[in-house]
Amino acid sequence: MPLPASIKHEKNIVFVSNIAIFLILVFGFRFLGWKGILVYAGFLALLLFTIINVWQRPRNIKDTITYQALLIGGFFMVLPFYWMFITSFKSYKEALAFPPTWWPTEFHWKNWVEAWNAPKGNIYGDPPVPLTFTRYFYVSIMVGIVTTCGSFTVSALAAYAFARMQFWGRGLFFYIIIAMMMIPGQVLLIPNYLTLAKLRWLDHYQALIIPWLASVFSIFLLRQFFITIPEDLWDAAQIDGAGRFRFLWQIVIPLSKPVIITAGIFDFLGNWNSLFWPLIVTTRPEMRTLMVGLQAFNQDAGSDFHLLMAASTFAVLPIVIMFFFLQRFFIQGIARTGLK
Template sequence: MDGTRTRTKISIKSLLTHAVLWVFVGIILVPILWTFFTSLKTPVEIAHGTFLPEVWRWENYRIAWEQAEFPRKFLNSFIVAITVTLGQIVTSAMAGYALARMEFRGRDLIFNVAIASMLISEQIIIVPLYVMLAKFGWIDSYKGLAIPWFFNGFGVFLFRQFFLTIPKDIEEAAIVDGASRFRILWQIMLPLATPAVLTLFMFTFIAEWNSLFKWLILVKSPEMRNVQLGLTIFQEQFIAQYHLLTAATILVSLPSVILFLLGQRYYIKGIATTGVKG
C-alpha cells in the first residue's frame, strides 16, 4: 500500500514538473513563433493582428537580404568572428596549459589577473584602445576589429580547469619520449580538450557575431559594417515594415542558433568540466 502511494506521489510530482516546464517552453516559444510568422506576412495581415499568415511569403527574406545589403555585412561578421575565435582558442590554450601544468613564479597572480579581466567591459577600455588603434592605422580595418580581442579571461579559466582534469601520466609519458611542451600541448592535450575548444568556439563566435558596440566606434565606412550594425540601420529605415524587419532579424540570428544547436552537447560538457577541479 505504501509503495503504491509513493509511486502515485512520484507520478504526480513528475507530472507537475513536466507541466511547469512546458509552460516555460511555451513562454519562450510564443515570441519566437510570433516573430517567425510575422516575417512571412503582409503589412495588412500584421495590422489585423492575425497569428498565422494566410500565404507564407518567403520572398520577404529575399527582399530583406537585398535591402539590408547583407552579403558584405555577413562576410565582415564572419571574418572577424572566426579570426577572433581562433585567436582566443590559441592564446587561451597556451595560457591555460602553462597555468595548469607549469610551475613558475607569479603563476597564481597571472591567473587571478586573467580572472579579474573578465570584470572589465569593452566600454571601459574603448577610448584608450581607439587612440592606440588610430596610431597604428587600424581604425576601420579587420586588424583593429580582431587582434585586440584575441585574449579572453574566460577562455584561460576554461582551458586551465579542463587541463587539470587530464591525468599527468599522459603528459609524463610524452616527456619521457622526448616531446616538447608545445608538442604535448598541440598533439596531446588539445585533442583531449575538445569539449573546451568547442565551448570556447561557441561562446566567442556567438559573442562576436552579435557584437555591436566596437563596430559602432571602430567602423567608419559602410563597406566595413557587420550584420548587427546593418540591422540597426535597417531598423531605422524600415521601422514600420515589420515583415521585413523580422525577416532581417531572423536572418541575422540564424548562424548563432544553428551553431548552438549543433554544439550544445559539447557546450554543456565543457561548462560542467570547469568546476571539476581547481
C-alpha cells in the first residue's frame, strides 16, 4: 500500500534535516583530525537511530525538530563526561596540550591506580598522610546514607503534619519554612559553625550529618504529594482501627515511593557533592569527604589534571549508576508532585 503524500513529504524533510545536521558536525570537527571522529561517533549512532525510528513511525515536523534539538542537547551534555573520562588516560603533558586531543596517543592505565593510591592529606596546608580514596568513599557514602535516611524520616513526618493534620498556624509555619529556602547558606555558615564548635562536634561525624537531617525542599516535595492522597483512604483506615502513624507507614509511604526516592536522590546528591561545609568543619584528613579529597590534586605548583580527571571519574561513577537504576522513579516523582 503506497504511503500518503504528506507522510512521504515528512520523511523527506526528516531525512534531509538529519543529513544536514550530520554534515554540520562533520565539518565542525574537521579541524580536529581523524581522531575527532570518536567524539561524534556516538552522536552519529543516536542520529541514525532517530532516523530509523522516524522512518518506521512517521511523526509531524514539530516532533521531529523537538527530538533533534534534544539529541543535540544530549550530545553537548555528554561531551564533558567524555572529556573527563578520556583525559583520565592521558599523560600529564597531553592533558595540558593545545589544541586538545580527543583520543589519547597512549593509554596510561596506571593513572587510575596512582590517583586512587596517591598520598592524600596535603589539602590547604594539611600534612601528607597515606590515605587512599577508600577512606574518602567510606566517609562520603556513610554520611550520604545516614543523612538521606534521617532527612526522609524528619521530612516525611513534617510533610504529613502539614498535609493531613489540622492545627493552629499550620499554613503560617509552612510558609515560614518555605521562606527559609530563600536564605543563602553563606548567611547561616558562621552561626552554624559557632554552634557546632560550642557542642564540640567539629571534626566528628555529627558535624557532617546532623545539620542536614532536615530538608526544606524534601518537606515541600512530600507535602505536595501527600495532599493529593484521597481523604477516603484515611476514613477507611480509621474504620480498620489504624492511627496516624500506621496510616502514614502502611498507606501513605507505599503510595509515595516515587516522590520519596526523588527527594532521597536530591538529598544524597547534595551531601555527595558538598565541598565547602566539610572543608570548614573538618581538619583531620580521615574525616573529610570525597569532594574535599579531590582538592589534593590541586597544588601551588599546579594541578595534576590527568590524575584529577581519574579521581573525578571515581566520584561521578556511583552517581551515574544510581541515577541509571532510579531514573524511572525520579521522573515519576517529579511528574506526580503537582497533580491533584
